[in-house]
Amino acid sequence: MVRMRINRSATGKRRSHHALKEPRLSLCECGAKHLRHRACDMCGKYRGRVVIDVEAQKAKKAAKKIARLEAERAHGGAIGEDGATSSADEKEKSTESSDK
Numbered sequence: 001m002v003r004m005r006i007n008r009s010a011t012g013k014r015r016s017h018h019a020l021k022e023p024r025l026s027l028c029e030c031g032a033k034h035l036r037h038r039a040c041d042m043c044g045k046y047r048g049r050v051v052i053d054v055e056a057q058k059a060k061k062a063a064k065k066i067a068r069l070e071a072e073r074a075h076g077g078a079i080g081e082d083g084a085t086s087s088a089d090e091k092e093k094s095t096e097s098s099d100k
């Protein structure tokens, strides 16, 4: 049996502090919104200074994605001893696609 029942008033008062605040966003030089005290995701700038190499990060992410897809295909396609050695050389050729 419940010894000390909490009434609706007390429950409401406790929960009055549970609401989530919206994130503080500010406008970057490039026009995108970014979190306060964080570098911009779009251009990698923090207070007007470039701190993140965005292009390198994109390339890294793409390479990682390709590697994962390759691994999935190798794992799901051929269950056995054959076909496990041919995926190493295919990862390297698709990362260079910056022709600006």
Ligand SMILES: [Zn+2]
Pocket: 028, 029, 030, 031, 032, 040, 041, 042, 043, 044, 045
């Ligand atoms: Zn920006």
